[in-house]
Amino acid sequence: MRVDVLTIFPDYFAPLELSLIGKARTTGLLDVGVHDLRTWTHDVHRTVDDTPYGGGPGMVMRPEPWGAAFDALTPVPPDDLDLAPVLVVPTPAGQRFDQAMAHSFAGEQRLIFACGRYEGIDQRVLEEAATRMRVREVSLGDYVLFGGEVAVLVMLEAVVRLLPGVIGNADSLTEESHANGLLEAPLYTKPAVWRGREVPEVLRSGDHGKIAKWRRAQSLLRTAAQRPDMLASAAPETLDKHDVAT
Ligand code: SAM
Numbered sequence: 001m002r003v004d005v006l007t008i009f010p011d012y013f014a015p016l017e018l019s020l021i022g023k024a025r026t027t028g029l030l031d032v033g034v035h036d037l038r039t040w041t042h043d044v045h046r047t048v049d050d051t052p053y054g055g056g057p058g059m060v061m062r063p064e065p066w067g068a069a070f071d072a073l074t075p076v077p078p079d080d081l082d083l084a085p086v087l088v089v090p091t092p093a094g095q096r097f098d099q100a101m102a103h104s105f106a107g108e109q110r111l112i113f114a115c116g117r118y119e120g121i122d123q124r125v126l127e128e129a130a131t132r133m134r135v136r137e138v139s140l141g142d143y144v145l146f147g148g149e150v151a152v153l154v155m156l157e158a159v160v161r162l163l164p165g166v167i168g169n170a171d172s173l174t175e176e177s178h179a180n181g182l183l184e185a186p187l188y189t190k191p192a193v194w195r196g197r198e199v200p201e202v203l204r205s206g207d208h209g210k211i212a213k214w215r216r217a218q219s220l221l222r223t224a225a226q227r228p229d230m231l232a233s234a235a236p237e238t239l240d241k242h243d244v245a246t
Contacts, residue, residue, distance in 0.1 A: 001108065001163060004033045005152055006069050007115040008048055012149035021157065024166045040068035049118050058119035066114065066125040070132065073112060077132040085110040087133040090151035091120060092144050094137030097155055099178040101138065105155070106162035113155070115148030181238040183226060185218035216243070 005013060013034045016022065024030040038046040041064075049059035070087075078084040086108050095101070105111060112133065114121065129135050140151045161167055177184040188199040202214045220243060223230050 001029070001106075001160075002031045002033075002110045003156065004035060004073050004110075004112045005115065006035050006037050006066070006073075006113065007147075007149055007152075008037050008117055009115070009147065009149055010034045010036050013153070015153065016156070020166055021160050024160055024163065027165075029163055029165050030160055035069065035073075037065050037069060040065040040072070052119065056119075060119050061116060061121040061125075063122040063125045063128070066121065067128060070129055074132050081132075081134065084133050085112050087112045087114060087129050087135045088152070088155065089114045089116070089121070089126060089135060089137045090140065090148035090155070091116060091137050092139050092142070093120075094139040097138050097140055097151075097158075099158070102155070102158040102162060105159045111159070113148070113152045115152055117147040181230060181234045182219045183223045183230070185215040185222065 007013070013032075016025070016032055016034070021030065025032060037048055041047055048061055048065050050062050052058070052060045074085060086105065088105070088111055090113070114125075114129075126135055126137070138151075138155065140154055145151060162173065164170075167173060173179060175184070188203055192199050192204060200214070202210050205211070220231075220239075
């Protein structure tokens with residue numbers, strides 16, 4: 001997968017050298033380019049913002065550097081928009097990012113992220129980008145950050161771990177929270193007793209059937225307690241007749 005990030009703070013992306021994302025880059029599973037948007041400014045102050053039309057507080061990102069950056073990153077507009085890169089624009093006014101969206105992004109060949117700052121980006125940038133890319137406005141959640149950089153780091157981490165070969169044991173991806181509409185059951189490791197607290201006996205029993213049943217029950221209980229909204233909107237196949245008994 002090829003990922004390009006446009007930002008006025010390239011230094012935010014230093015963590016992409018680390019851990020499993022860094023390893024995915026070294027092994028060639030992931031190719032990342034982080035670009036300073038100010039490269040495409042032409043004035044002495046390398047200006048990327050200006051006052052909003054219609055008034056109001058704050059500044060808005062001017063369209064010209066974005067247009068020039070898109071020209072540089074996608075010099076040939078695609079014949080078929082369905083095969084064009086996905087332009088991800090983080091914004092609190094976007095669709096909520098979730099595991100399903102992470103899976104859909106993980107299936108793409110190329111993602112381009114446009115990190116907004118100030119009050120956001122001139123709307124014409126998105127309209128122009130839509131002539132050559134599939135534009136997705138995406139929100140991390142119902143709160144407001146200073147800029148899109150941290151949102152992009154979050155999305156990249158969720159997407160890259162889904163790329164085949166990035167995580168050693170692919171079972172981790174099918175048995176974790178949000179993989180099947182439920183939250184994961186509580187986890188334990190050694191020692192068996194710590195500060196007087198015991199690991200549940202069933203997990204030490206070696207009976208795989210009982211362990212699976214216990215985990216399923218815990219998963220349901222935890223989801224009901226922490227995220228009743230998930231259970232309420234669960235697809236019918238998420239729950240089966242055995243769950244009634246647990
Ligand atoms: N004026 C914007 C609004 O009210 O919707 C908020 C702009 S915010 C201060 C600046 C930038 O931070 C946004 O352009 C976006 O890139 C990023 N950002 C802020 N909150 C976000 C969120 N919840 N999800 C994704 N990106 C966010």
